Amino acid sequence: MTTLAERAAAAAGRSDTPAPAEEHALATPLDAAPAPDPMAAYEPGEGDPDMVPVHLAWLRVRKDVRAIAKGEIYNGGSTRFNFRGVDTVVNTFGPITLRHGINVLPVQVDATYRDTTTSKGNKMRECTVRVSWLIVGPKGDTLPPLQTQGEALDSADKGTAKAQSVALRVLLLTGGLTPTHDADPDTSYVERGEAPVRSAVSYRDEILEQGTSRQRLAQINYEIKQAGLFAANVVNEVGDEEQLGAFLFRIGQERIAGGAA
Structure with missing residues (x-):
């Protein structure tokens, strides 16, 4: 049943019925301006990093790190080798990433555990982790998510932390393509x-x-x-x-x- 106003509108060749919500949505201009960049008006203060895209900031980190030598020695009796320790790698990357406005964030950690024993019969807990990392630049943009794995043994409650530290070292060395500059x-x-x-x-x-x-x-x-x-x-x-x-x-x-x- 229609009202008198609706019949009059129909006789005049028009309709006063509101358009469906979908039609209003389609009427929105396709070239509407994008949301403003929240960092667009930001002006770095003294000591702040340059507002460059994350891939350029990470490249600057790599240029400053250059190389990390295998300066530490593991001496486990018959087993002896040179390596780059977690603290050495983090101590090198930490101040440089800070200077260039890079944040390295773990966004997901998947861990598995199993009980094992040493050759001397001591009980140990083995932890293996897969960590998803996000590298964030000074403007808030990010590199594609990266994954690394780490493995550690511990007799108490430090296995997970150790394994995550190893995963971080792997990320920095592989993601930074960090050479040793040592002779082969x-x-x-x-x-x-x-x-x-x-x-x-x-x-x-x-x-x-x-x-x-x-x-x-x-x-x-x-x-x-x-x-x-x-x-x-x-x-x-x-x-x-x-x-x-x-x-x-x-x-x-x-x-x-x-x-x-």
């Missing part, structure tokens, strides 16, 4: 075919050379064990007899201490 240990010594057997004295002389790198000393440690020379007696730099393996370890520790000083 595989290029230090190449054994081809029937290589002549070296004497304990020749190893002693090479160990004493100041130009022998830490990587080469680690390789010598492996070689003298393979050759059965680890316990061979040699005359050290002060004229006393000393086992080659102990001599190598002592000289290596002195070089490390000298470098730290």
Whole structure:
């Protein structure tokens, strides 16, 4: 049933019925102006980072970091290697990311656990985490989400924190493409075919050379064990007899201490 006003409108060829909500929505101009940038009017103060896109800010971080050497040594008896520790990596990236307005945020952590034991029978808890990270630039824009994994063992309640720290180190080193600038240990010594057997004295002389790198000393440690020379007696730099393996370890520790000083 229609009203008198509606019949009059129909006779005049028009309609007073309100248009559906969908029609009003379609009537909105397609070229409407986008929402204003909340950082558009921001003016950096003294010491604030430049308002550049996140990919440029991250590139500046990489330029300032340049490289992180494997300056730390793990010595677990028969296992010995150089590495870049979590604290070293974070201490390097932390001030630089702050200077360029970069935030590195964990946005999701997925962890799995299992009970295990050491070779000596001690009970341990193993934690493996997958962490999703967001790298935020000074303007609030972000890089695509990144994922890294970390694994750690602990006898108490620190396994999760350790595993997340490892995941952070992996993110910074891989996401920053951070080189070591160390010589490749595989290029230090190449054994081809029937290589002549070296004497304990020749190893002693090479160990004493100041130009022998830490990587080469680690390789010598492996070689003298393979050759059965680890316990061979040699005359050290002060004229006393000393086992080659102990001599190598002592000289290596002195070089490390000298470098730290």
